[in-house]
Amino acid sequence: MSQQTDYLALSKGARMHLKRTPDNRFYFRTSRQTKWFIWGMIALVCLLSPLLMSVVLDGGEQIFYMVVSVLLMLGAVFALGVRRHLLLNPVSGMLELETSWWGLGKSVRSKSALAKQRVVVAPIAELEAGCLLEISDQKYTIGTADEVRQLALFIHQYFAVPAFDRVAQWPKEIELQSLGGTASIHDGGTEGEQVVPGAAWVDPGAAYDSSAAIANPGAKYTSVWEQKVLLKLALPFPVFLVLGFVLSLLANKGGA
Known part of the structure; x- marks a missing residue:
């Protein structure tokens, strides 16, 4: 194409x-x-x-x-x-x-050489879903992992910028080669590579949970709404409402 x-x-x-x-x-x-x-x-x-x-x-x-x-x-x-x-x-x-x-x-x-740049598909720790693209110290929120990989491969194919995936096997980086091609896994910059056929495209549902899930593989991401943070913050409101009502009664006691 x-x-x-x-x-x-x-x-x-x-x-x-x-x-x-x-x-x-x-x-x-x-x-x-x-x-x-x-x-x-x-x-x-x-x-x-x-x-x-x-x-x-x-x-x-x-x-x-x-x-x-x-x-x-x-x-x-x-x-x-x-x-x-x-x-x-x-x-x-x-x-x-x-x-x-x-x-x-x-x-x-x-100016800087395109071949010396890196385009990286990276997770967003604050969100359960969604990934961003990193290039030249810039970060761009794109969408799903597959959408970001597609953009990374486009840049790799037409501009010869090395493309990597940091989502599929965190914290390892998979070097994206081409659609349906091979990918090399880099473990924190250590020597040695493992070739994984077709690793450029993985199941986005299994790609990333959260920063907590990285530290603990058994952990499950819990969104802000599930944590009921806003409800907890609203708990003191009825207490202060009752306290204000009582103070107003005491202040008006004995008035005309």
């Missing part, structure tokens, strides 16, 4: 993080761009109030809120325009950090 066909076959979560440009370039948004985007959205939300006040007020107060509105607007435009992309460049064989502002003034801040 072609690269375009394989890309369209990826899950929606995978394509949400691995973007493709019209000129067929592939990139990830970095966590720093995401932080700038969040600050930009906060500035937009905060902008609503001073904009309203600058319309309904007059005099010095109107001027003050107009200045605040302009500053927040400039901050939002700047923050939302920040672009920091991890560009997978198969032509140069480099992973490039490309920066720009609203796509203007593009420049490459750093």
